[in-house]
Amino acid sequence: MEARGSLGLAGFPPAQDGGPAPGDGDDQPAGSLRVRVEDCWIAADRALLARHSDYFAALFHSEMADSRRDELHVRGGLSARGFLIMLAVCRGEAVTLSDPEELWDAVECAAFLQAEALTRHLCDAVDSANCLALYSAARVFGVHELYHAAALFLCDAREDLWEDALGSGLPEELLEYSRSLSPASFVALGTHTPTTESLSGAFRVVLHLDEEGEGGWRHLTHLPALCSTSLAGVAVLHNRLYIVGGVRGYGKETVDGGHCYDPEADAWSPVPGPAQPRCDFTLLGHEGRLYAVGGTHRGTTSASAEAFDVATATWSPIRDAPRPVASAACAVARRRMFVCFWRPPDTTEIYEYAAVGDAWTPLTALRRAQSYGHCMAAHAGALYVMRNGPGDDFLRCLMERYDLATGQWSSLPGVYVNSKGALFTARVRGDSAFTVKHLLTLVYRVTPEGRWTPRRQMRGYPESGSLLTGLLRLPRRRRGGFT
Structure with missing residues (x-):
């Protein structure tokens, strides 16, 4: 059988109808079995299949004769390539899918075998190159989570993808569903300390960027009187804005x-x-929890960390950060949490925190001279670290890109640098990166190669002080302008 796609099948011998699978069943490792998919026999771990596939979990716990056999035949037209992709994802391997047939087979497998890990992987992998293909496949096979994720990406990347979507032959139903969703809006708030109701004033507000016309900032909401945004933790989780702590x-x-x-x-x-x-x-929102890392209290910097479960409204301790840290940059990429530590004068260290296992793992270190400041953003499978240059370059914003798949750093050209000041906040929506200073709001297009190219500029934020930003999906009645 010839190799198929990036996960080739050439190494798997064809099944023989009417005869045993290749190999002796007595030589199999404990807990393993052979699965026949199409005309291939594929070795798999029984526990892995049960853990990641509702189809196999139900089969193994049933009274059917197949539940106890060391050899299974999966029928229903499922492709061997899709099955191999599922196994690789469930084993935690780095799987990159680009071929349209691979994508189709993977979505079919996720649906047929009810493999949640594969569905999540496909949701995370949605990008400009595969969005329309995944959207269509998810509709055909009824994978709602992926269907919604692809529709949201198309909504957020409308500026780049909508023309292609119109000419792709997608059913009107899919276009209408994406059109009905709210794109993520860039929101920002200034630095404020608690006040009284009578003195709350017009300045204690959260604004959102109106991208229509010249682009300006519109009122979203007033801050509560007792809310502090000065040195506070700010994060978005489940489309809600959280502001915690402060001074x-x-x-x-x-x-x-x-x-x-x-x-x-x-x-x-x-x-x-x-x-x-x-x-x-640092306050980071991810999969139903807020993570508070480090910070200061009464002049002392801490390494302690806690997690807030929004379902139970309770905080619980987690493993301390690798060292005391204040104001560390953070980002989520491919459902993984990353925190960026700066060790003066020239070392940037990125650690990954895994909630499963409650563990911090060093990911990479970068040595570059700098003066101050850190910002980190994620796009697709890469992290972007922004910082101020050293010495006379302290107003220049320098950027490095870390590819999670290859583990390689690359320095990006300074096309995003402007004379209005350094870049200290960036939020990515689709293939656009939003940055803001008081004099100017800049939007960049993040190219497939990872470069940031200027897309357009709009009015700056109208208030003074440090800025905190996020992305929120606003109801149509409040965002206006998007049709």
Whole structure:
């Protein structure tokens, strides 16, 4: 049988109808079995299949004769290539899919075998090159999570993909569904300490970028009177904006507690603070939890970390960060959490935190001279670290790209540098990166090669002070302008 795609099948001998599978069943490792898919026999681990496939889990726990056999035949037209892709993903291997037939087979396998890990992998892999193909396949095979993820990407990357979508032959149903969704809006807020209701004023606000016309900032909501954004942790999780901790008063007393904004309800609600009061810390939202890492309290920098479960509204300790850290940059890429540590004067270290196993793992280190400042953003399978240059270049923003698949760093040309100041915040939506300063808001296109090229510029943020940013999907009635 000839090799197929990047996960070739040439090494798998064909099955023989009417005869045994190749090899002696007594020589199989404990817990393994041979699975016949199309005309190939493929070795697989029984426990792995049961853990990652509802189809196999149900089969192995049933009273059917097949549940106890060392050889299984998967019928129904499933492709061997799709099965191999599923096995590789379930084993945690780095799988990159580009061929349209591979994508189709993978989606079919995810649906037929009810393989959630493969579905999540495909959702994470949605990009401009494969979005339309995955959208169509997800509709055909009824993989709703992927269908929705691809529709959201098409909505967010409308500027780049909509013309292709119109000419691709996609059913009107798919176009209409993506058109009905809200794109992520760039939101920003300035630096404020708690105040009283009577003195809350017009400046304590959260604004969102109106991308229509010249592009300006529109009012979204007022901050609660007791909410601090000064040295606070800010994150978006499940399309809600969380502001936790911070400081108040001239003595910079640490604020206990936080607030959550729901754009759908246009309402704020209180959030309990972490057990360890902290300010100037990292707050990261991921898969139902907020992660608070490091920060300072009463002048002492900490390595402690906690996780907040939004379902139970409770904080619990997690493993300490590798060392004390304040104001560390962070990002999520491919459902993995990364925190960026700067060790003066020239070392940037990136660690990955895995909630499963509660472990910090060093990912990479980069040595580049710099003066101050760190920002990290993620696009596709890469991390982008932005920092100020050393010496006389302290107002230049330098950027490096780390490819998660190859483990390689590359320095990007300074096309994103502007005379208005350094880049300290960046949010990625689709293939666009949004950055903002007080004089100018800049939007870049992130190319398939990982370069940032200027897309357009709009008005800067109208308030002074440090800026905190995020992406929120706003209801149509509030965002306006997008049709």
